[in-house]
Amino acid sequence: MADPSTYRPAPGEISTSPGVYRFRDADGRVVYVGKAKNLRSRLSSYFQDPARLATKTRTMVFTAAAVEWTVVGSELEALQLEYTWIKQYRPRFNIMYRDDKSYPYLAVTMNEQFPRVQVMRGDKRPGVKYFGPFHPAKAIRETVDLMLRVFPVRTCSAGVFRRAQAQDRPCLLGYIGKCSAPCVGRISPAEHRELAQDFCDFMAGDATRFIRELEAAMGDAVADLRYEDAARLRDDVAALRRVFERNAVVLPENTEADIFALHSDELETAVQVFHIRQGRIRGQRGWVMDRVEDVGEDVMVEELLKQVYGDAADTERIPAEVLVPVMPSEAEQLTEWLSGLRGARVSIRVPQRGAKQDLLGTVRQNAEMALGLHKSRRTGDLTARSAALTELQEALEIAEPLLRIECYDISHSQGTDVVGSMVVMEDGLAKKKDYRRFNVTGEAARDDTASLRDVLRRRFSRLAAERREGVPLTGQIAEDGETGSEERRFAYPPSLVVVDGGAPQVAAAAEVLAELGLEDLPVVGLAKRLEEVWLPGDEFPLVLPRSSEGLFLLQRIRDESHRFAIAGHRSRRTKGMTASVLDEVPGLGPAKRQALLTHFGSTERMRAAGIEGLTEVAGIGPRLAEAVHTALTASAPAPADPSVASAPADTVTP
Template identity: 85%
Template sequence: MADPRSYRPAPGEISTSPGVYRFRDPDGRVVYVGKAKNLRARLSSYFQDPSKLATKTRTMVFTASAVEWTVVGSELEALQLEYTWIKEYRPRFNIMYRDDKSYPYLAVTMNEQFPRVLVMRGDRKPGVKYFGPFHPAKAIRETVDLMLRVFPVRTCSASVFKRARAQDRPCLLGYIGKCSAPCVGRISPAEHRALAQDFCDFMAGDAERFVKELESAMAAAVEELRFEEAARLRDDITALRRVFERNAVVLPENTEADVFALHMDELEVAVQVFHVRQGRIRGQRGWVMERVEDVGQDVMVEELLKQVYGDLGGTERIPHEVLVPVEPSEAEQLTAWLSGLRGARVQVRVPQRGAKADLMETVRENAEMALKLHKTRRSGDLTTRSAALRELQDALGIDDPLLRIECYDISHSQGTNVVGSMVVVEDGLPKKKDYRRFNVTGEAARDDTASMKDVLRRRFARMAKERQEGVVVTGQVEADEADAGDRRFAYPPSLVVVDGGPPQVAAAAAVLEELGLDDLPVVGLAKRLEEVWVPGDEFPVVLPRASEGLYLLQRIRDESHRFAIAGHRGRRTKAMTASALDAVPGLGPARRQALLTHFGSVEQIRAAGPERLTEVAGIGPTLAQTVHAALTASGGGDTVRA
């Protein structure tokens, strides 16, 4: 750990203007990003007597080895740049809300000839009607399943719809009455569009009209002794009422708001948000984060709103009103930033009384219960993970804690389509965004040890280069002087694990020594007896069968094996497709993909016959005969799918 005095800048070097600053560790990682109205005053506060600093702030300044800063023109620009850097670097000591999924919406594609109902995330598209957001996505699917009893709108994808039209046969939903089957002409385009519009009207709040119409139809069926139809209508009414009850009005119908609440202890914070649209709670979302900063609720609320809304733009995605438990720090700049993202005014305020204050209390109670549940569930897992890491560290004689473990595996079929995998575990948990695959070709693919050497050399080459250069930026930098690419791939692991015994371990150790990284611990886990091999040792390290450390290594090894096999199968599938279709003269990539999209697999293309092949755009009679002849000559057994 570095002494803060070793990298403390002179006060005269730091500007008194607004700006953003970054602390970096010895490996160049950004460990903290912050903003300040006065950079000199704020940065100086980090280099006071360490005993006066908060515990986690003291840990941060001793973890870092350099600080750099960027001067900007205003506090609003500082807020924007701070958000950008937090999203880019995901610093260890910043508040991070670990839920990066976009909001799920119920969408109706009114811009198509036959509108479709589906769950949609991401950017909005013109001509599509959206309802929500909902959370979880399962709630949308349950709602749609109930709605399709009364409004059997199409839900299938374009390829399924096109295939059903070509085969003149509806899908399963068409047979069970949950789709009006416009693909086979059971309903005209105009009638289907009217059905989709009724679906939209119901979701927009006009529910009672449809319920009354169904009640009238049910009464008429009973009078005419059509009891089966009356029973079906009764079930339809029940389904609509269940959907309607889920969307009960809690605030005035013109209310568009997101309601946030937090509940925290010394270590963690639980966040809950209710999405209110047209006065109804359309969705609920929540997550728990670690308190890596000793800050108050006002700063936490500011960070929360920046991360939740930073990637969302447009009037429909950011509501008119954001209700929070306390006024965020830098409230004026935050409101201006959100209004700029929305393109219209956004109000960020604390409800004091009335229905909105009551709803805020309900959200707070949800956050409190979520934190209690999280701690109850996690206590056993956290204890087990800590014990496994500690046991493994002691058994291998490694001095530093095993904060990051990387495991490597090779997958192939008799030396073809060789794929290497790298999986990452941090604090005993998988970090899937850092997973990597390596396609191994040429001389490196001759055997497993050569492939392992190639993968490790490619993975650690950049880290070795940066360690040799040993350049760490300190001081004022320009806003556009961001690092080229993602530096996280160059981070040193605490332990390197390879799948295999002494040959694989020796190969890995040789590569690390060649690159000047022989200080990185490396071990191998052999499958047969689950022995742990260390480079240069004649005998393996044998961990007890009930060892938590061995269980951890096995899980990492199995995950690496799974990840490698998935990549290998993908390459093999492409190779199989090439062997079947690429050899057909006159059939280019676009037409080949069109055939696979239309028919679904090479086997179905082979069985289709020349006449049906001409249904695909760009496939004429002559080319259809050529394709059919080539596939027939190649024989069966190829089941590659699009």
């Protein structure tokens, strides 16, 4: 750990204006981001007597090795830049709320030609309408099943949809009336989009109109003695009522609000939010965060609102009223920021009396129960992970804790389509955002050890280069300064490098690291046959007990690396095997090629359509259609020769 006095800037170097600052560790990682009305005053507070600092603040300043800052024009600009940097760098000492992933959303992909109703987690895709979250999870499936009676919107995947188009035959839902089957032309794209919009309007709260229309149609059917139609409409009305009445009215119908509550202990904080729309509870959502920083509830509320609404792809999800247990710090700037995102006034306040205060108490009870459930689920898993990491660290005699483990594997088919994989575990959990694949070609693909050398050299050359460059100097930076967070994250050093294999693979890995000047990175190999652990230079392997938690951890990351490598290899091999003749047509780019495949479904149907049929696709002119048709015709299989087919078995044909 660095001594804060070694990178403390001189007070005269720091501006007294508003600004944003970030602390970096010895590897260049941003470990903390903060904002201040007065940069000089705030930064000086971190470099006082360490004994006077809070425990976690003291840990942060000793973990850091440099501090940088940016001067901005106002406190609102500081709030915006702080949010941008936190989202970009995800610093370990900042408050980061983790979505507990318990509540799926009902989503309608209005950004597609044929909108699809599906279940999604998260709300980060623009052009997609989200409803929920739902609790319990099965409620969303019940809702979809009921809604499809009245609004038969497409629910199938893109692959199923294209296959139905190619076969000109709908799937099962199309036959039983729970899909309008736009794939086979039973309904036009415009009519299907209107149906999807009606679905969205109903889910958004405009249910009374649809129920009234169905009841009127049911009355007309009875008057015309169409009793079967009336019975079907009666069931449709009952289905919509069940969906509509699932959430009780809790506030006046014009209420649009989100109600937040928190519950904390010494280590973690749980958050719950109820989404109130048209006076009804339309959704519930929860987060949990580790308390890595000693801050008050007002700061936690501010960070929570920034994370929840800053990531909202659909700004309509920001309500007119945000109810919180305590007013956030910098409430005025936060209100102005949210109002700018929404395009209308947003009110942040603490309810003092009445139904809203009672509902806040209910949300708080949910937060208390959520934290208790989270802790009961996490205890066993956290204990096992900690034991595995500690046991592995002791067995390998590594001085530093195993915070980050990277594992590498090679997959190929007899030396072709070689793919290397890199998977990452941090704190014993997979970090899929940092997974990487490497396509290996040329001389490096001659054997496994050569491929492994190539993969490791490409992965660690950037780390070696950055170590030579050193950590950025402490000081002021421009507001539009270095933003290559993705590149820096890839260069972070692991605590342990694991390769799939025995002594040859370990020797190859150690050779590459020595060549790059990274001899301090520990390397081990896990051989599949006897699950032996090989270390560089050792004549005999290290054999861990079969019941060892450390061995289980190595096996999990090795198996995950193997799976990831095989998936990449299969994908690469499939692309090579299914290279279409369309790839060779001059002037036919990826977008037009995809448009042809989407329209026709297969090259056989394109060939049968002829030049005139090809020109019906947007962007395909007569000249390009002729080129496509020529290429398809040339690639068509030759018809069987009747004379050859009818020749006697002993006849030799030239």
